Amino acid sequence: MTLVFDEICIDAHDIHALAAWWSAVLGWAAEDTADGDVLLSAPPGAGPNWLFIPVADDKVVKNRIHFDFRPDDQAAEVDRVLALGARHVDIGQGDETWVVLADPEGNEFCILAAD
Structure with a gap:
């Protein structure tokens, strides 16, 4: 390679x-x-x-690529990242096992369910 x-x-x-x-x-x-x-x-x-x-x-549309993070404890990590300034984002995902958030400049990322 x-x-x-x-x-x-x-x-x-x-x-x-x-x-x-x-x-x-x-x-x-x-x-x-x-x-x-x-x-x-x-x-x-x-x-x-x-x-x-x-x-x-400016960022004006949904990301074409995004990061997925797998935590040990999804709820704790979502709460921690929200406290740092992330926000929930609805990109049409519906009711899923992952949580879609955005960073302070609007870049979407997901916190997946723990293994």
Whole structure:
């Protein structure tokens, strides 16, 4: 294989605020890059790093790709992330085992049921 999954790039109006928010959610370290972006470094085995890139345009439609997180305790994690500033989002999912939330800039993500 010649490709290695290295980063997920996330467009944001306020890269520092959004990266800090996700840093609190995930517990990953955030650092400014030489290019003026913000990098969240994934711990070993946690997947690719996240790179926050500044953009001027607004998010106006549902994400075409989103993150799914599997917690040990779904209710506790939903409550914790809501307390950090996430909000519930209805994207037409109906009554499912996962909870759809949005980060402070409106990017949807799901907290799945625990295994």
